[in-house]
Amino acid sequence: MTTNNTLIFKKAPSGPLPTPGEHIAVESRPFDPSSPPPTGGITLSILLVSLDPFLTDRIRDPAVESWIPAYDLNGPITNDGIARVLKSDSPAYKAGDLVLADLPLAEFATFTAEEVTSRVKNVLENPHNFEDLSLFLGPLGMTGITAYSSLFEIGKPKAGETIFISSASGAVGQIVGQIAKREGLKVIGSVGSDDKLAYIVDELGFDGGFNYKKEKTKDALARLAPEGLDIYYDNVGGEQLDGAIWHIKVGARIVVCGMITQYGKPPEEWTGIKNLLLFLERRATMRSFLVWDEEFGPKYKEAHFEKMGKWLAEGSIKAKFAMTEGVENSAEGLVDLFKGRNFGKAILRVKRE
Amino acid sequence: MTTNNTLIFKKAPSGPLPTPGEHIAVESRPFDPSSPPPTGGITLSILLVSLDPFLTDRIRDPAVESWIPAYDLNGPITNDGIARVLKSDSPAYKAGDLVLADLPLAEFATFTAEEVTSRVKNVLENPHNFEDLSLFLGPLGMTGITAYSSLFEIGKPKAGETIFISSASGAVGQIVGQIAKREGLKVIGSVGSDDKLAYIVDELGFDGGFNYKKEKTKDALARLAPEGLDIYYDNVGGEQLDGAIWHIKVGARIVVCGMITQYGKPPEEWTGIKNLLLFLERRATMRSFLVWDEEFGPKYKEAHFEKMGKWLAEGSIKAKFAMTEGVENSAEGLVDLFKGRNFGKAILRVKRE
Numbered sequence: 185m186t187t188n189n190t191l192i193f194k195k196a197p198s199g200p201l202p203t204p205g206e207h208i209a210v211e212s213r214p215f216d217p218s219s220p221p222p223t224g225g226i227t228l229s230i231l232l233v234s235l236d237p238f239l240t241d242r243i244r245d246p247a248v249e250s251w252i253p254a255y256d257l258n259g260p261i262t263n264d265g266i267a268r269v270l271k272s273d274s275p276a277y278k279a280g281d282l283v284l285a286d287l288p289l290a291e292f293a294t295f296t297a298e299e300v301t302s303r304v305k306n307v308l309e310n311p312h313n314f315e316d317l318s319l320f321l322g323p324l325g326m327t328g329i330t331a332y333s334s335l336f337e338i339g340k341p342k343a344g345e346t347i348f349i350s351s352a353s354g355a356v357g358q359i360v361g362q363i364a365k366r367e368g369l370k371v372i373g374s375v376g377s378d379d380k381l382a383y384i385v386d387e388l389g390f391d392g393g394f395n396y397k398k399e400k401t402k403d404a405l406a407r408l409a410p411e412g413l414d415i416y417y418d419n420v421g422g423e424q425l426d427g428a429i430w431h432i433k434v435g436a437r438i439v440v441c442g443m444i445t446q447y448g449k450p451p452e453e454w455t456g457i458k459n460l461l462l463f464l465e466r467r468a469t470m471r472s473f474l475v476w477d478e479e480f481g482p483k484y485k486e487a488h489f490e491k492m493g494k495w496l497a498e499g500s501i502k503a504k505f506a507m508t509e510g511v512e513n514s515a516e517g518l519v520d521l522f523k524g525r526n527f528g529k530a531i532l533r534v535k536r537e
Numbered sequence: 538m539t540t541n542n543t544l545i546f547k548k549a550p551s552g553p554l555p556t557p558g559e560h561i562a563v564e565s566r567p568f569d570p571s572s573p574p575p576t577g578g579i580t581l582s583i584l585l586v587s588l589d590p591f592l593t594d595r596i597r598d599p600a601v602e603s604w605i606p607a608y609d610l611n612g613p614i615t616n617d618g619i620a621r622v623l624k625s626d627s628p629a630y631k632a633g634d635l636v637l638a639d640l641p642l643a644e645f646a647t648f649t650a651e652e653v654t655s656r657v658k659n660v661l662e663n664p665h666n667f668e669d670l671s672l673f674l675g676p677l678g679m680t681g682i683t684a685y686s687s688l689f690e691i692g693k694p695k696a697g698e699t700i701f702i703s704s705a706s707g708a709v710g711q712i713v714g715q716i717a718k719r720e721g722l723k724v725i726g727s728v729g730s731d732d733k734l735a736y737i738v739d740e741l742g743f744d745g746g747f748n749y750k751k752e753k754t755k756d757a758l759a760r761l762a763p764e765g766l767d768i769y770y771d772n773v774g775g776e777q778l779d780g781a782i783w784h785i786k787v788g789a790r791i792v793v794c795g796m797i798t799q800y801g802k803p804p805e806e807w808t809g810i811k812n813l814l815l816f817l818e819r820r821a822t823m824r825s826f827l828v829w830d831e832e833f834g835p836k837y838k839e840a841h842f843e844k845m846g847k848w849l850a851e852g853s854i855k856a857k858f859a860m861t862e863g864v865e866n867s868a869e870g871l872v873d874l875f876k877g878r879n880f881g882k883a884i885l886r887v888k889r890e
Contacts, residue, residue: 251818421813446814456809460774461799465604469824472817
């Protein structure tokens with residue numbers, strides 16, 4: 185018998201953010217590596233698990249309805265990840281396989297036959313033999329296909345156009361910006377620190393950017409994109425959305441991917457967006473989406489995997505990760521992400537092989 | 538020599554509304570009915586001219602750029618209308634023809650050969666022999682195709698869905714609601730008086746409605762559409778837009794046709810729309826448009842004319858008009874419309890034949 189450190193949902197937070205140790209806490213749960221897997225099931229050694237902002241929505245009172253189910257109280261926090269199959273009684277997977285699956289933030293997991301069907305996506309395909317498996321949770325994973333599908337489906341980028349991206353060094357923003365550069369657009373990004381600003385301009389090759397803590401969006405865009413915006417890719421909502429609308433051109437598209445400035449606030453504290461008369465005058469389109477909707481992830485799945493793999497292999501798209509090392513640090517890693525303290529795509533590295 | 542009463546743009550208003558007699562004024566301009574038309578041109582006796590809210594945007598300082606040209610100072614106010622050809626030197630039209638054209642708010646007009654090409658649309662087609670020619674400036678005219686094209690292109694109505702329409706007794710709203718009823722939707726409308734409320738419910742057969750001066754949109758929709766909205770057809774912006782967003786369902790479409798509550802106000806007085814976090818969560822689409830854009834008027838032109846004609850002929854769509862009688866009352870008729878005092882589609886009847 186050994187132990188299996190696991191991040192557990194202990195209690196629904198009353199405010200927007202969970203507190204490590206109180207609402208989410210690491211517990212050592214028993215795990216016997218010598219016991220066989222369940223009939224038709226598998227035993228997994230977990231390597232990497234993606235940390236994503238939307239997980240805040242699952243760490244809530246299960247009695248409150250929302251777009252995604254709450255985690256079970258006293259059950260593990262789970263998300264997309266990569267694991268090595270240790271033992272298998274399943275015909276679909278064999279010991280030694282690397283799999284993509286819905287995994288607990290834990291060291292090990294045991295899946296029943298039913299869970300193998302519902303929670304394991306596939307054996308990891310790695311045609312370019314990437315050494316850094318984090319890529320499969322970043323540009324090649326959910327955040328990558330979120331960026332890719334929504335930029336093309338809603339943003340409809342055309343060479344010569346101008347795009348503005350908020351939270352531009354974040355998991356989705358950094359990918360949107362690099363795809364847009366590849367497509368021949370002028371790319372402007374906003375970030376929350378001067379380090380991140382240097383990163384998007386100097387390392388990712390964005391045409392310009394600003395630190396939203398130092399400059400109002402409306403003023404910054406007047407300086408950086410006086411020609412106006414064809415696309416605004418919104419990850420934050422609030423003041424930046426309002427400032428972007430001030431600068432949209434006729435026929436502009438606004439991709440609403442997230443509104444992190446508004447999450448967890450009561451309705452009376454939501455920011456009033458005042459510039460929608462300009463949205464009317466400029467015959468614009470604004471659309472929000474869920475990556476699992478038919479027109480997004482499923483529709484773009486193959487094109488995304490093939491093209492993004494090629495771009496990463498040839499080095500024309502780069503990824504920056506904010507790694508949390510070890511399940512024992514997972515609660516803090518998650519809360520740092522929720523607070524916007526990460527720099528790049530957040531991932532929990534459970535162990536190295 | 539006779540006179541030709543004509544509504545003239547005299548001076549750009551400093552506020553949102555022109556004052557009759559100061560900014561727009563009727564003047565008797567000379568007109569000689571016995572003189573021949575210009576070479577290749579025509580002489581017209583004007584019968585009806587459409588009065589539309591967007592004309593406020595043309596009654597402005599010509600130095601200010603906007604989506605549509607300003608009227609020339611000391612030139613006539615013009616808009617879509619119907620006229621009888623009195624004399625013609627044009628091969629395209631003959632004396633006696635009824636034509637649809639861009640006409641001055643005046644009793645008569647003389648068009649050069651060039652103006653015949655640029656300003657006359659066509660001889661009026663009237664396959665159903667409608668006696669009331671106002672129909673061609675209402676449901677069969679610009680407001681009708683505005684309603685028809687945007688409802689289908691953006692709203693994508695499906696039987697069993699729920700639509701909410703603001704300014705529901707107005708020129709566009711009354712048509713949108715009746716088409717939606719025909720398509721099998723539940724239709725809720727907002728209006729600004731109890732008379733108008735009785736009209737949309739009792740005469741047009743809407744499923745429900747409310748007087749926005751008496752009840753908040755958010756409260757009224759909780760009562761009238763507890764199932765939520767699939768489509769919101771917005772003519773007003775502001776509080777009603779915000780209240781509608783509160784009630785949209787997953788996958789909702791918001792057609793932004795107008796924002797009359799915001800027109801003519803300085804940006805600092807524009808209403809803050811606070812509920813966009815719900816727009817994000819519910820994966821909604823919001824789009825504004827111009828009827829002359831390729832995907833709207835031109836795309837739907839033939840289908841609209843054929844179907845709307847049929848529906849009007851069989852009585853399944855009705856139209857209500859707010860007639861202003863005589864050019865001498867045209868300035869007041871226009872300002873009443875800008876103030877929302879009309880009840881139905883506003884039209885200037887210059888003369889009866």
